[in-house]
Amino acid sequence: MKIAFLADPLSTFKIYKDSTFAMMREAAKRGHRIYAFEQRDMVLEEGVVTAEVTPITLTGDAEEWYRADAPEILKLSAFDAVIERKDPPFDMEYVYGTYLLELAERQGARVFNRPGAIRDHNEKLSIAQFSGYTSPTLVSSNPARLRAFHDKHGDVIFKPLDGMGGAGIFRIKEDGMNLGSVIESLTDNGKHTIMAQKYIPAIKQGDKRVLVIGGKPVPFALARIPQGNEVRGNLAAGGLGVAQPITARDREIAEALGPVLAARGLLLVGLDVIGDFLTEVNVTSPTCFQEIFDQTGFDVAAMFIDAVEQQLTHTLDTTAGRH
Template sequence: MDILFVADPLESFKTYKDTTFSMMREAQKRGHRIIACEPKHLVWQRGGVVQAAVRRITLTGQADAWFTEAEPATVALKDLDAIVMRKDPPFDSEFFYATHLLEQAEREGAKVFNKPRALRDHPEKLAILEFPEFIGPTLVTRDPAAVRAFHAEHRDIILKPLDGMGGMGIFRVKDDGLNLGGIIETLNKDGAETIMVQKFLPAIKDGDKRVLVIGGKPVPYCLARIPQGGEVRGNLAAGGKGVAQPLSDSDRRIAEALGPILATRGLLLVGLDVIGDSLTEINVTSPTCFQEISDQTGFDVPAMFVDALEAAVAEGR
């Protein structure tokens, strides 16, 4: 198959841990041809189809010069076998526009994973609202008074922006309410932006677990991202330590309940974030942790993903 990865610049990849790289490596091992572009390279013009200026690459197996490439080319997305959308967050206006171009490519016959409409319909913080039975006490609001009331009820809370990534902009306010007003003003821009507030979950000391769901089925291991030092955030980007471990019964129950639902909507790959027994986020834009789980457990996550991708393409999904 010809597989196009719409991603960040290849030169920015940290191949020792990059999930998109691990997908490419497994696909090439099976004989598939690897193509790459960035969202900015997508183009449509009336009378034509969605095209992209792409790089046809071959992985070398080397740590530094990890790929070679042929002459740049322009291709119609409908002529490729699969397009894998792997642009990292944030989900900003340009990401939004890229999903519309990819959805137009779908109308022309392209197969895109995850589906562009599903990416738009499942903002990673807000997607949990559909599954209240699995989440802890949560508030979504612009209203400072509502945040203060939530704090008065729960006493120890987490506040975060809806467009954050990698633990960016997350604050904890304990029982004393120290600096709550300043944090609210910072995050909600004096009432201009909506924020999420959640009851603090002490189980974070055991890790913010990334549970991967591929083709509707859970990977049998998760990556517990454990906060280090005085941090409240377990995100790897915030210095958390990643420890792979088997899914708990509650992890599996959440994954098996949500997996089939999300898969039918065109979400081939999902990353569920779970603290203790509570679902905190549903990541769909560019879920990671393939290499960390594979390296620590021996379970081949990239192989499971490419199996699911091949099956989806064969079934015309």
């Protein structure tokens, strides 16, 4: 098969922990041909979506980890699969990219995750569709409503709706110190909508990343444990990643959400769970593949490529059945 990965520049990859690299390595091991391109490489001309893609060969070397062949301009429909792995920020450029990918789908491309589904599932706001699994939450740009939420719950996390890696997350305790400043800053004086959530003390045991592939949970989660006085468990914010078997509650949440999200075109989802509560639904470029594999031996990348192959086989079977 020919598999194209839409990702950030290959030069930015830290292959010892990069989940996209793990996907590439597993696909190459199975004999699939690997291509890479960036969002800026996509072009819509005369109604057709193409991209300047670079065929790559993995070398097995830690430093010069790939060899690039001459770039080619191809229709995205020429690939058996396009794997969307661009990291946030989820800005308008990202949205424009999903529009182009959606057009490519109509021309026969098979994109995972589906671009329309990525666009429709804000990673913070999507939890509202599954409120039975969440802690008390408020989404608003109104400073008075945000203050009232803090008055009610006392210890609150405030965060932007478009951040990643723990950026812009603040905890305001019962004393309300810096409450006004945080609200003013995050909302830009009431212009931007943000999220407030009741603080979950179980964060001390980690912010768990529960991966769901093809609607089924990976049996191990990565608990990202805050260090020192830090409230954030994100690895990008210095959290310590500890792989552990998913709990009964983790499985309950994953098995409730997984089939629903898979049916919407989200082949790979990263659920963030603190204690017993769902806090985010990550759909852009969920990570933690290699950390789980290194600590447990469970091959998440193999499970993912299995799911891609099964999706493509199902598509071919469905198409053949029409003739």
